[in-house]
Amino acid sequence: MALKIPDLSAFKAVPMQQKVLILIILLIGIGYGYWYFFDDPLQTNIDMLKVEIGKLDTEINANKERVKHLEELKQANAELEKQLVKNKERLPPEDEAAQLLKQLNDLGTRIGLNLKLWRPSAREEDPSKLFVKLPTNVEMSGGYHTLALFFDRISKFPRIINVSNMRMGGATAQRDRISIQATFQITAFASPSAPATPPATATAAPAVTPQGK
Numbered sequence: 643m644a645l646k647i648p649d650l651s652a653f654k655a656v657p658m659q660q661k662v663l664i665l666i667i668l669l670i671g672i673g674y675g676y677w678y679f680f681d682d683p684l685q686t687n688i689d690m691l692k693v694e695i696g697k698l699d700t701e702i703n704a705n706k707e708r709v710k711h712l713e714e715l716k717q718a719n720a721e722l723e724k725q726l727v728k729n730k731e732r733l734p735p736e737d738e739a740a741q742l743l744k745q746l747n748d749l750g751t752r753i754g755l756n757l758k759l760w761r762p763s764a765r766e767e768d769p770s771k772l773f774v775k776l777p778t779n780v781e782m783s784g785g786y787h788t789l790a791l792f793f794d795r796i797s798k799f800p801r802i803i804n805v806s807n808m809r810m811g812g813a814t815a816q817r818d819r820i821s822i823q824a825t826f827q828i829t830a831f832a833s834p835s836a837p838a839t840p841p842a843t844a845t846a847a848p849a850v851t852p853q854g855k
Contacts, residue, residue, distance in 0.1 A: 732800065732801055732802045732831075733773055733801075733802060733831055733832055733833040734801055734832055734833065735832060735833055735835060736765075736774060736776070736832045736833070736834070736835045737835075738832070739776050739801070739830040739831070739832035740762075740776060740830075742799070742801055742803070742830055743762070743776065743778055743828065743830050746796065746803075746828060747760050749792065749795060750782055750792055753788055753791055753792060753795075754784060754785070754788050755782045755783070755784040755788055755789065755792060756782060756783045756784055756821075757780075757781075757782045758781040758782055758783065759779060759780060759781035759782075759825075760778060760779075760780055761778065761779045761780075762776070762777070762778045763777040763778065763779060763827075764777075767834065771834060772833075772834075773831050773832065773833060773834065774831070774832050774833075774834050775829050775830075775831060776829065776830045776831075776832060777827050777828070777829045778827065778828050778829070778830075779825075779827050780824075780825065780826055780827065780828055781823070781824070781825045782824055783812075783821050783822060783823045783824065784821060784822065784824075785819045785820065785821060785822070786820065786822055789810075789822060789824055793805060796828070801830065801831070802830070802831040803828060803829070803830055803831070804828070804829040804831070805826055805827070805828055805829075806826065806827050806829065807825075807826055807827045808824070808825075808826040809824070809825045809826065810822055810823065810824045810825075811823055
């Protein structure tokens with residue numbers, strides 16, 4: 643079937659101004675159609691993408707801040723772990739702390755102090771459960787410089803030892819020196835002993851009653 647060519651003779655008869663007007667209307671219609679079907683949906687998608695990109699940028703920046711704080715927390719945690727190791731070194735187990743008190747007793751005798759009382763008191767557990775105190779009431783006498791040497795040696799121990807309730811007096815002349823009476827309390831700090839785990843109780847096997855044949 644042959645394609646019928648439209649008769650343009652009527653259009654030729656239209657004045658030029660009307661032709662221009664019709665052409666302008668057609669161009670406006672084409673432009674509006676393009677905007678309505680293509681440009682406007684595309685711009686809407688672009689705007690939506692901009693919003694999504696903005697959200698992603700915000701989330702990325704927030705994650706960067708989290709990572710930054712995470713690194714700071716890791717560094718702080720590493721420092722705390724180092725400090726914990728040092729504290730554990732200064733807080734021996736209870737049995738070792740008791741042995742440490744015996745070493746102090748021997749030290750006083752070795753440097754020339756006259757030990758009159760060495761009475762361990764009851765173990766005290768701190769409410770934090772992080773350490774215990776092992777106090778000992780002490781009474782000894784000796785020269786001023788010897789007592790000062792004893793306390794100086796205590797201060798240089800790597801373990802945590804506290805001297806409190808110090809009272810000095812009763813100075814007496816002995817040969818070529820003055821002997822001073824000193825009473826005080828020495829407290830050794832220790833890490834709490836782990837509670838003993840009770841032994842597992844064996845479950846007895848049920849008795850089997852032999853059946854007659």
